[in-house]
Amino acid sequence: MSLMPSVAFHTLGCKVNHYETEAIWQLFHKAGYEKTEYEQIADVYVINTCTVTNTGDKKSRQVIRRAIRKNPDAVVCVTGCYAQTSPAEVMAIPGVDIVVGTQDRHKLIDYIEEYRVSREPINGVGNIMKARVYEELDVPSFTDRTRASLKIQEGCNxxxxxxxxxxxxxxxRSRQPQDVLEQAEQLVHAGYKEIVLTGIHTGGYGEDMKDYSLADLLADLEKVEGLKRIRISSIEASQITDDVIQVINDSNKIVRHLHVPLQSGSDTVLKRMRRKYTAEFYKERVDRLKKALPGLAVTSDVIVGFPGETDKEFNETADFIRKIGFSELHVFPYSKRTGTPAARMEDQVDDQVKNKRVHYLIELSNQQAKEYASYYEGQVLEMIPEEKDKENPAYLTGYTDNYMKVKVPLDTSMIGEIVKVKIDQAGYPYNIGSFVKAEKDLRKTVTS
Ligand code: SF4
Incomplete structure (x- = not known):
């Protein structure tokens, strides 16, 4: 039996949370811990919680209780967004020992030591609204070997x-450019070909800085030797500046895919949502991008049934989506989030109406996705195989630069490599392709 203390993690919610769990694991690793599965008995449990919807809170509480039941003697630490917004609620769960929000995670190990001596629960949640500086948390490598997230900013205004x-x-809060670039180099060194720039409001990078912008960061990342692909996880229409378009246009590494959250195509709804653009502005930006980058894939999120959404407003959104042509669209029914202004708005939309609208847009989104993919049938694209296909293990699945999911018959040794594939059968949610060439082979051809 190992004498090292063990720690088990459970992460709820978004990519940023998953990223941060990796960072927290690094802290434990350095302190001499070994990692165990969450379902196993561990000395310490860390639950990284989510609060984006009311369901996020509920799920977080369930997962916390599961750890306490599994090993009542373990030190149970709760961190993340739900811990940050509702520390008292989390502390009130019998068996929770340490609560840390979305900052000061580096203090976790010390808190555990402190708790072991005092046996007194510790509330380490501070006032996040006062935080003005990006908090560094190092993530030198990831469990997923093919695509690495790189967090470049925190928070949203x-x-x-x-x-x-x-x-x-x-x-x-933007991360210092030097730290982002160093982290990118470190990830390339660890063997990653693709980096996904992530954050809470990723496209806002630089808005809190004087002389440095997202466009500058992208230009600097372009110079990182060995880095092949750069993906921006999300960017708001208002953040697609002319400089950003120029830098994407000049780049050999930034992929032909942008996720530009729409939320609604109706100006009156956008106003009630307090979004910072009109439908016309959104379209103008996307049109310019598509002109600069033919074949660009634009993916998006839409919320359906926002309080007061009339049939007319909903139709405006559907028409707008038709005009844009997305390569993939995530459709969410509006769900009340306690504590937000929209949850207090009158005229909440009936669930049945919401469901009908959701289905309508999912149908439209599927159509558009198929249409986008069909354009590439017969063409050769670059992809990075990520894993064995679950249905057919002779195939690997991965994404092309323009974010089309492809299944291709390939050996697992190609996982994480850049390969050229021909799209034989276009479709959605995935395409079937055949192997053409690996990048390694291409280089050989060039040098021989
Ligand atoms: S939805 Fe709005 S407030 Fe929430 S993180 Fe995005 S931009 Fe910020």
Missing amino acids: NFCTFCIIPWARGLM
Whole structure:
């Protein structure tokens, strides 16, 4: 039996949370812990919680209780967004020992030592609204070997009326350019070909800096030797500046895919949501991008049934989506988030109406996705195989630069490599392709 103390993690919610769990694991690793599965008996449990919807809170509480039941003697630490917004609620769960929000995670190990001596629960949650500096948490490598997330900023200043996130994450804080570049080099060194720039409000990078912008960061990342692909996880229409378009246009590494959250195509709804653009502005930006980058894939999120959404407003959104042509669209029914202005709005939309609208848009989104993919049938694209296909293990699945999911018959040795594949059968949610060439082979051809 190992004498090392063990720690088990459970992460709820978004990519940023998953990223941060990796960072927290690094802290434990350095302190001499070994990692165990969450379902196993561990000395310490860390639950990284989510609060984006009311369901996020509920799920977080369930997962916390599961750890306490599994090993009542373990030290149970709760961190993340739900811990940040509702520390008292979390502390009130019998068996929770340590609560840390979305900052000061580096203090966790010391808190555990302190708790072991005093046996007194510790509330380490501070006022996130006062945080002004990006908190460094190192993630030298990931469990997933093919795509690495690189967090470039924290927080958001937008306060959209449906969203609780600024209260959980605080205001916009950009990571120092030097730290981002060093982390990118480190990831390339660890063997990653693709880096996904992530954050709470990723496209807002630089808004809190004087002489440095997202466009500057992208230009600097372009120079990182050995880095092949750069993906921006999300960017708001208002953040697609002419400089950003120029830098994407000049780049050999930034992929032909942008996720630009829409939320609604109706100006009156956008206003009630307190989004910072009109449908016309959104379209103008996307049109310019598509002109600069033919074949660009634009993916998006839409909320259906926002309080007061009339049939007319819903139809405006559907028409707008038709005009844009997305390569993939995530459709969410509006769900009340306690503590946000939208949850207090009158004229909440009936669930049945919401469901009907959701289905309508999912149908439209599927159509558009198929249409986008069909354009590439017969063409050769670059992809990075990520894993064995679950249905057919002779195939690997992965994504092309323009974010089409492809299944291709390939050996697992190609996982994480850049390969050229021909799209034989276009479709959605995935395409079937055949192997053409690996990048390694291409280089050989060039040098021989
Ligand atoms: S932009 Fe709006 S939806 Fe996105 S994190 Fe900020 S407040 Fe939330």
